[in-house]
Amino acid sequence: xxxxxxxxxxxxxxxxxxxxxxxxxxxxxxxxxxxxxxxxxxxxxxxxxxxxxxxxxxxxxxxxxxxxxxxxxxxxxxxxxxxxxxxxxxxxxxxxxxxxxxxxxxxxxxxxxxxxxxxxxxxxxxxxxxxxxxxxxxxxxxxxxxxxxxxxxxxxxxxxxxxxxxxxxxxxxxxxxxxxxxxxxxxxxxxxxxxxxxxxxxxxxxxxxxxxxxxxxxxxxxxxxxxxxxxxxxxxxxxxxxxxxxxxxxxxxxxxxxxxxxxxxxxxxxxxxxxxxxxxxxxxxxxxxxxxxxxxxxxxxxxxxxxxxxxx
Numbered sequence: 001x002x003x004x005x006x007x008x009x010x011x012x013x014x015x016x017x018x019x020x021x022x023x024x025x026x027x028x029x030x031x032x033x034x035x036x037x038x039x040x041x042x043x044x045x046x047x048x049x050x051x052x053x054x055x056x057x058x059x060x061x062x063x064x065x066x067x068x069x070x071x072x073x074x075x076x077x078x079x080x081x082x083x084x085x086x087x088x089x090x091x092x093x094x095x096x097x098x099x100x101x102x103x104x105x106x107x108x109x110x111x112x113x114x115x116x117x118x119x120x121x122x123x124x125x126x127x128x129x130x131x132x133x134x135x136x137x138x139x140x141x142x143x144x145x146x147x148x149x150x151x152x153x154x155x156x157x158x159x160x161x162x163x164x165x166x167x168x169x170x171x172x173x174x175x176x177x178x179x180x181x182x183x184x185x186x187x188x189x190x191x192x193x194x195x196x197x198x199x200x201x202x203x204x205x206x207x208x209x210x211x212x213x214x215x216x217x218x219x220x221x222x223x224x225x226x227x228x229x230x231x232x233x234x235x236x237x238x239x240x241x242x243x244x245x246x247x248x249x250x251x252x253x254x255x256x257x258x259x260x261x262x263x264x265x266x267x268x269x270x271x272x273x274x275x276x277x278x279x280x281x282x283x284x285x286x287x288x289x290x291x292x293x294x295x296x297x298x299x300x301x302x303x304x305x306x307x308x309x310x311x312x
Contacts, residue, residue: 003205003252004280006292011206011282020206024214028089028120035090039287046098047105057137060129065115067093068145069104075146078109078153078310081135081167085158085185085284087215088119088127096157099287103155106303109310110147112138116163120218127219128230131163132170139177151310153181153243155302157286158207158255159215161187165233165262168242181309182245183302185286187259189234191216191226195257205252207283212254234262239269246305247275248298253283276301 003011014020019038023031051070056063071077080103084096093100093113104111116130135154142149156164161184168179193212202209220226229236247263249256256277263275278285281294286302289295 001251001280003282004294007252007281007285007294010288010291014206022208023087023090023211024208028118028218032090032092032118035086036092036095039095046101049101049104057134057141059133061126064130064134065093066134067097067100067113067115069100069111069113070146071104071108071110073108075110076143076148077146078107078151078306079138079142079145079147079149080107080109080111080153080155080306081131081138082111082113083116083131083154083156083160083163083167084113085156085160085287086118087188087211088124088159088162088219089215090118091159096160096287099157099289102289102299103302106299107306107310109153109306110145112145123221124219124225124228124231127159128163128166128170132167132174135167135171135179136177150178151180152177153183153306153309154179155183155185155306156187157185158283159188161185161259162189162231162233165189166230169229169233169236172241179243181306182243183306184245184247184259184262185298185302186249186253186255186283187233187247187262188212188255189232189262190258191220191232195254195261197257198254201252201254201256205254205282207254209254234258234265239266239271242266242269242271244272244309245274246302247273248286248301249275249277250281250283250285250294251277251279252281255283274305
């Protein structure tokens with residue numbers, strides 16, 4: 001189908017306002033500033049939640065900042081660890097604050113949003129190791145958070161979806177923590193940049209192939225990293241035993257095919273998977289839910305999947 005009307009209107013508005021960003025022409029600090037400015041315009045103010053706490057947790061090399069959201073009510077709540085998108089180079093717990101608040105309230109879960117180290121200052125595997133460490137900490141300290149470690153999920157969008165796929169692989173390899181569910185929102189899973197959608201949708205639909213080349217070049221140390229399962233989960237040799245997954249993709253997203261290919265590999269390995277393609281819309285649409293009904297629909301699907309996984 002063609003771009004649905006709300007998505008087309010949003011792209012046209014961003015183009016008119018000069019907000020279609022060419023990250024490949026920027027330095028990393030310039031891109032981060034542009035991302036935060038764009039997020040402030042395209043994402044509405046966050047909902048109030050019962051409690052928000054910024055703190056640090058032990059990391060592999062240095063403390064990792066996290067933001068902990070607690071909903072109204074009495075626990076123990078289920079808990080979700082969230083990893084923000086941004087190509088491992090941009091984005092922050094601030095850029096995804098509104099989405100985390102929305103999910104916290106709608107699911108009724110504690111959300112731990114991770115401020116992992118960014119590339120190119122900290123290349124792979126820094127982001128993955130930070131996210132894994134924060135997830136282990138969350139599981140081990142769930143009771144103090146008013147949460148239930150037996151109902152722990154991971155969630156992320158784009159590069160955060162990549163990390164939300166990597167952490168369960170790391171947990172499987174390392175024997176902890178137990179993860180009940182994984183939500184992968186238009187995840188990056190393949191460093192080859194050669195899928196059909198990556199070629200067909202290389203430009204004109206918000207995320208571009210040139211931007212993905214720029215992100216990957218910043219993130220990895222060498223070509224070997226592009227095939228490491230913790231950087232490119234599609235290359236994991238064995239996906240058996242991973243937690244059930246919801247994979248969400250967008251029709252006009254260069255990452256569409258690699259997200260759907262990873263869902264297919266999970267299914268082939270016997271992992272229960274729901275893979276939903278949202279037609280007519282673009283990469284990042286869930287974070288644009290204030291402007292896009294497709295984003296609202298996807299959030300409802302995420303909420304329903306996690307409530308079911310958490311036993312509600």
